[in-house]
Amino acid sequence: MMDGTVALWPAFFLLLALLISILASYTMFNFIGNLKRTNGTFRQFWLAGGAFVFGVGLWAKYFVTLLGFNEPLNFTWIMPVALMFIIFFSLMAFVTLTFHGVLKYRLLFGSTILAFGIGFMNYFSVLGPNIERLSFDLGYVLLSLLLLFTGTYLSFLLSEGDYRGRKFLASVLLGISVVVVQLLGNEAVHIDYLDSTYMTSEKLNQDINLLAIIIGVGALLILMSTLITWYIDKRLNQMDERYRLLVEKSLDTIAILKGEHWGFVNASGLRMFEAEVEGDLIGKSIYAFLPAKDHNAVKERLHNLIFTGSGRPIEQEWFTLKGKVLHTEIVETMTTLDNEPAVQVIIRDISERKKNEELLINSEKLYVAGQLAAGIAHEIRNPLTSLKGFLQLIASGRKNNSTYYDIMNAELDRIEDIVSELLMLSKPQVYELTYQDMRVMMRDTVTLLETQAILHNIAIEAEYGTDPLWIYGVENQVKQVFINVIKNAIEAMIDGGAIRIKLNRESDGVYVRIHDEGPGIGEDQLAKIGQPFYTTKEKGTGLGLMVSYKIVDNHQGKIVVKSELGKGTIFEIMLPFRYPEAAIKKSS
Numbered sequence: 001m002m003d004g005t006v007a008l009w010p011a012f013f014l015l016l017a018l019l020i021s022i023l024a025s026y027t028m029f030n031f032i033g034n035l036k037r038t039n040g041t042f043r044q045f046w047l048a049g050g051a052f053v054f055g056v057g058l059w060a061k062y063f064v065t066l067l068g069f070n071e072p073l074n075f076t077w078i079m080p081v082a083l084m085f086i087i088f089f090s091l092m093a094f095v096t097l098t099f100h101g102v103l104k105y106r107l108l109f110g111s112t113i114l115a116f117g118i119g120f121m122n123y124f125s126v127l128g129p130n131i132e133r134l135s136f137d138l139g140y141v142l143l144s145l146l147l148l149f150t151g152t153y154l155s156f157l158l159s160e161g162d163y164r165g166r167k168f169l170a171s172v173l174l175g176i177s178v179v180v181v182q183l184l185g186n187e188a189v190h191i192d193y194l195d196s197t198y199m200t201s202e203k204l205n206q207d208i209n210l211l212a213i214i215i216g217v218g219a220l221l222i223l224m225s226t227l228i229t230w231y232i233d234k235r236l237n238q239m240d241e242r243y244r245l246l247v248e249k250s251l252d253t254i255a256i257l258k259g260e261h262w263g264f265v266n267a268s269g270l271r272m273f274e275a276e277v278e279g280d281l282i283g284k285s286i287y288a289f290l291p292a293k294d295h296n297a298v299k300e301r302l303h304n305l306i307f308t309g310s311g312r313p314i315e316q317e318w319f320t321l322k323g324k325v326l327h328t329e330i331v332e333t334m335t336t337l338d339n340e341p342a343v344q345v346i347i348r349d350i351s352e353r354k355k356n357e358e359l360l361i362n363s364e365k366l367y368v369a370g371q372l373a374a375g376i377a378h379e380i381r382n383p384l385t386s387l388k389g390f391l392q393l394i395a396s397g398r399k400n401n402s403t404y405y406d407i408m409n410a411e412l413d414r415i416e417d418i419v420s421e422l423l424m425l426s427k428p429q430v431y432e433l434t435y436q437d438m439r440v441m442m443r444d445t446v447t448l449l450e451t452q453a454i455l456h457n458i459a460i461e462a463e464y465g466t467d468p469l470w471i472y473g474v475e476n477q478v479k480q481v482f483i484n485v486i487k488n489a490i491e492a493m494i495d496g497g498a499i500r501i502k503l504n505r506e507s508d509g510v511y512v513r514i515h516d517e518g519p520g521i522g523e524d525q526l527a528k529i530g531q532p533f534y535t536t537k538e539k540g541t542g543l544g545l546m547v548s549y550k551i552v553d554n555h556q557g558k559i560v561v562k563s564e565l566g567k568g569t570i571f572e573i574m575l576p577f578r579y580p581e582a583a584i585k586k587s588s
Contacts, residue, residue: 017064022175024057029159029167032094047094055087065182082125089117111153118178119145122185140188144181151177253347260285274320289318309334327351383411435580438469438510445482457496464503469510472578473555481548485514485571492518512573520565529561
């Protein structure tokens with residue numbers, strides 16, 4: 001009975017060694033399997049963690065197997081060296097596996113490195129003190145290494161499969177392979193020790209105690225690592241599932257580009273590009289779906305993503321497989337696919353939005369045209385009514401009165417002014433643009449209006465500065481803006497006062513500020529300035545300021561109005577500063 005119990009110990013230790021090998025292999029495959037999901041420092045963690053757990057597991061397995069063969073346990077400096085070697089070779093093998101698309105035979109190289117590391121640890125660990133004679137059976141050594149390489153290569157191949165249970169099958173295969181190599185290694189190595197009494201009962205007890213500590217620590221590390229990777233793997237699987245559903249159910253196209261080709265396209269993308277199966281898009285060049293005029297811009301944008309990491313939303317046209325034009329908005333971001341750099345794009349079809357925007361713009365145009373037509377009808381109908389009445393008076397034979405003709409002429413002049421100002425807002429006309437000094441144009445304008453200002457008891461005070469204020473524009477149009485603003489100021493200052501004009505250059509702009517001392521304009525009225533037929537004057541058309549705004553806008557400038565009731569109004573006109581010599585240098 002005692003002999004039977006003792007006979008069971010070798011089988012128990014061998015089974016324990018196999019279990020440790022499988023568990024260490026499974027944990028290792030979990031670690032390196034997560035490399036596809038993460039980047040940066042997490043990749044280093046998975047690589048180092050997988051190598052460490054696998055190395056510790058095989059190290060502990062080696063000593064447990066020795067107990068199964070009743071071999072002596074040599075706890076010397078060789079132990080930590082062997083551990084460091086297996087961890088190092090494991091790490092190198094796992095790094096090699098990450099070279100997707102870079103190393104053609106990465107599985108072959110990775111398997112060779114790992115098999116060499118495992119074999120080296122097994123045969124290096126037999127070295128120790130008190131060895132009188134050491135011999136090897138080359139046939140067993142080569143057979144063990146061949147089986148080890150085959151098992152390692154097949155386990156890596158299995159681990160990268162898509163079927164269920166691949167990690168477990170790969171772990172079992174690799175676990176069996178590392179145990180078999182030690183069994184064959186035990187047959188291949190023959191050792192004679194110097195001291196026949198080397199294995200005393202006291203020494204055996206010490207070895208067993210130390211081995212128990214090694215196995216306990218190793219098993220604890222492997223178990224903790226297994227639990228941690230199991231938990232992380234479970235959470236990552238949940239996240240992957242959520243992201244998968246998010247991608248599959250997304251109404252937008254979510255695609256990944258490998259270089260200049262489609263690497264992945266979700267279901268919405270297949271529908272958007274009118275593809276029946278994935279093969280209609282996957283592997284095809286994206287430039288086959290882009291207008292030729294955009295090819296260079298897209299290439300430059302994708303190249304810049306390497307440095308920026310992501311881009312802002314931009315509009316992009318595409319062609320479907322059936323030739324339909326798509327108006328889209330896209331966002332591009334750097335990502336990875338199969339451990340290779342790739343570009344993720346989110347494409348949103350905005351064709352309907354584009355149509356709606358065009359309809360809205362056309363609707364706004366019709367609305368403005370309607371307002372303009374109503375304003376024209378209202379402004380012209382009043383003087384026409386007056387003209388019709390005076391003509392009826394003249395036709396009735398009443399005595400002619402010269403005042404009739406004066407009033408009729410004034411009404412006709414008013415109609416002519418309205419028509420002239422409307423023509424300014426009509427189709428664009430060709431004008432000769434020249435370099436002008438704003439100070440000269442303002443002096444001419446002040447000279448023109450100075451008499452009218454004096455009649456209204458108004459003084460015009462102007463600061464022109466000493467340096468030329470160059471602009472590039474149409475002289476008569478810019479003068480018309482000054483005339484409109486200054487005339488409005490004169491007409492607003494019923495009680496007289498002063499109009500202060502200041503010209504200066506600020507950065508790349510020429511500023512003209514015209515400050516009157518009129519009654520000011522309320523906030524509700526300020527918001528309407530520049531609209532057609534809006535005016536605060538009794539006989540004004542409101543077209544003068546509208547024309548002024550258009551002229552300034554055509555010159556890439558802007559008008560800002562500030563006013564305070566009871567204190568006056570400031571019109572700030574800004575036009576871009578354009579130095580004449582700049583054009584000369586550019587042409588030369």
